[in-house]
Amino acid sequence: MSLTSRTTGTSEIGSLCASTAGLAGAVGLFAAACASIALQTADRHLATATFGYATGSLAHVDVEQLLLTRREFLTATGALALVPTSRASDRTAVVPRAAAGKYDLVIKGGRVLDPSRRFDRMADVAIEGGRIGTIQPAIAAADAADVLDARGKIVTPGLIDLHVHVGTADLPPAALLADGVTSMVDGGSAGADTIDALVRVAQAAPNRVRIFLNVARTGVTGRELIDIEAADVDAARRAIARHREWIAGIKVRLSENVAGERDLEAVRRARQAAGSLPVMLHVGQTFSPLPKILELLNPGDIVTHIYSPPPNSLLDGSNRVLPEVRAARRRGVRFDVGNGRNGHITWPIVDAATRDGFWPDTISSDITGPGRKVRVFDLPTVVSKFLMLGMPLDQAIACVTNHAAACVSAFKGLGTLAPGAPADVAVFDLREGDFEFVDNVDARRTGRLKLVTTAVVLNGRRVPGQAS
Numbered sequence: 001m002s003l004t005s006r007t008t009g010t011s012e013i014g015s016l017c018a019s020t021a022g023l024a025g026a027v028g029l030f031a032a033a034c035a036s037i038a039l040q041t042a043d044r045h046l047a048t049a050t051f052g053y054a055t056g057s058l059a060h061v062d063v064e065q066l067l068l069t070r071r072e073f074l075t076a077t078g079a080l081a082l083v084p085t086s087r088a089s090d091r092t093a094v095v096p097r098a099a100a101g102k103y104d105l106v107i108k109g110g111r112v113l114d115p116s117r118r119f120d121r122m123a124d125v126a127i128e129g130g131r132i133g134t135i136q137p138a139i140a141a142a143d144a145a146d147v148l149d150a151r152g153k154i155v156t157p158g159l160i161d162l163h164v165h166v167g168t169a170d171l172p173p174a175a176l177l178a179d180g181v182t183s184m185v186d187g188g189s190a191g192a193d194t195i196d197a198l199v200r201v202a203q204a205a206p207n208r209v210r211i212f213l214n215v216a217r218t219g220v221t222g223r224e225l226i227d228i229e230a231a232d233v234d235a236a237r238r239a240i241a242r243h244r245e246w247i248a249g250i251k252v253r254l255s256e257n258v259a260g261e262r263d264l265e266a267v268r269r270a271r272q273a274a275g276s277l278p279v280m281l282h283v284g285q286t287f288s289p290l291p292k293i294l295e296l297l298n299p300g301d302i303v304t305h306i307y308s309p310p311p312n313s314l315l316d317g318s319n320r321v322l323p324e325v326r327a328a329r330r331r332g333v334r335f336d337v338g339n340g341r342n343g344h345i346t347w348p349i350v351d352a353a354t355r356d357g358f359w360p361d362t363i364s365s366d367i368t369g370p371g372r373k374v375r376v377f378d379l380p381t382v383v384s385k386f387l388m389l390g391m392p393l394d395q396a397i398a399c400v401t402n403h404a405a406a407c408v409s410a411f412k413g414l415g416t417l418a419p420g421a422p423a424d425v426a427v428f429d430l431r432e433g434d435f436e437f438v439d440n441v442d443a444r445r446t447g448r449l450k451l452v453t454t455a456v457v458l459n460g461r462r463v464p465g466q467a468s
């Protein structure tokens with residue numbers, strides 16, 4: 001089954017809702033039901049979202065469940081006889097609007113690119129009540145309280161950066177909002193002893209911040225697991241219990257200079273502390289070979305810095321991707337970029353892995369205050385590196401929207417422009433020219449495309465200080 005089949009289920013429901021709403025007596029009630037069904041469907045879509053592009057496998061998609069839901073819905077509403085015989089596939093409207101109604105904001109004239117629904121075409125995006133209302137080929141400006149001119153621009157879901165460090169004064173979460181990052185995960189800056197301050201940062205942020213708690217009580221110090229007893233499972237669990245809303249997973253850094261020879265024990269403890277939450281593993285230059293580490297992971301766990309240079313990279317001696325890495329992906333382990341500054345990505349490793357078909361599931365920046373100025377800069381720049389490396393635009397955007405959302409339960413329902421979803425939107429110039437990008441050893445390469453953020457909408461509100 002293809003992703004398209006799944007999403008057709010969603011848009012059919014939307015179209016049906018739109019087309020039958022006009023016939024139904026209680027239009028308001030029906031519209032509410034439609035919105036609710038659409039939301040549930042979108043949620044289910046996200047819940048079952050897999051990395052079809054990266055894995056080439058969508059075998060476990062529950063299309064039947066989707067269709068059953070639709071049928072149940074039709075039966076329940078007595079609308080079965082009204083099923084349209086032709087599919088209005090261009091319509092994505094879910095909530096029909098009263099003719100004279102006003103939208104809070106309409107983003108007009110852009111190329112709307114929403115990989116969560118394989119949607120890529122010129123369209124207008126209407127926002128109301130902080131949520132995506134409808135996406136149509138043309139929405140009258142007169143129907144909008146505010147219009148954002150996106151002609152010549154790319155319009156995507158707000159970006160999700162799965163790996164940042166925003167606990168320090170030199171990089172508050174708000175600084176990433178102008179880049180289009182509406183949601184992010186701090187990857188291990190804080191541990192059980194230091195978590196409260198980071199939670200306060202997350203609470204105060206305008207954009208959404210969740211935290212992967214460092215299994216080491218101290219958080220990142222450089223050598224935080226040289227004494228393995230710093231990985232305190234009980235302390236981590238107590239911290240999670242205290243901040244359930246904010247801690248979305250556990251982070252463990254495994255490079256030999258951080259965790260010495262006890263990397264496998266560190267993973268075991270991280271897994272134990274995490275319980276049903278995901279573990280994010282920082283790999284690269286580990287004491288143990290990657291396959292030994294991967295053996296300890298659960299589906300949903302995330303390996304970051306996948307293109308780290310040796311020792312113990314994802315490649316074998318012939319520069320092919322290790323079979324154990326592919327096997328881990330097949331059983332649901334996710335592979336993330338984590339650009340960072342040192343030891344995490346070099347062009348030859350990416351070249352070899354991608355030549356062997358191994359592209360990332362998610363693209364994250366691993367940005368820090370210093371990384372803002374060198375090698376990383378911002379998430380759109382890191383995405384642009386992957387455009388240079390040969391990743392198609394829609395797949396690169398998927399890596400920072402729906403794929404990233406699927407990694408964190410608190411981000412369920414984000415990373416999409418599905419009607420009813422929170423209205424987080426990023427607008428980009430896709431500039432053409434010669435753009436220089438560097439890897440972690442400052443090797444230079446020139447790309448022809450660069451994404452530059454020109455406008456951001458968070459929860460339906462325009463982020464001030466940007467053009468148009």
Ligand SMILES: [Zn+2]
Pocket residue numbers: 163164165187340366
């Ligand atoms: Zn990091």
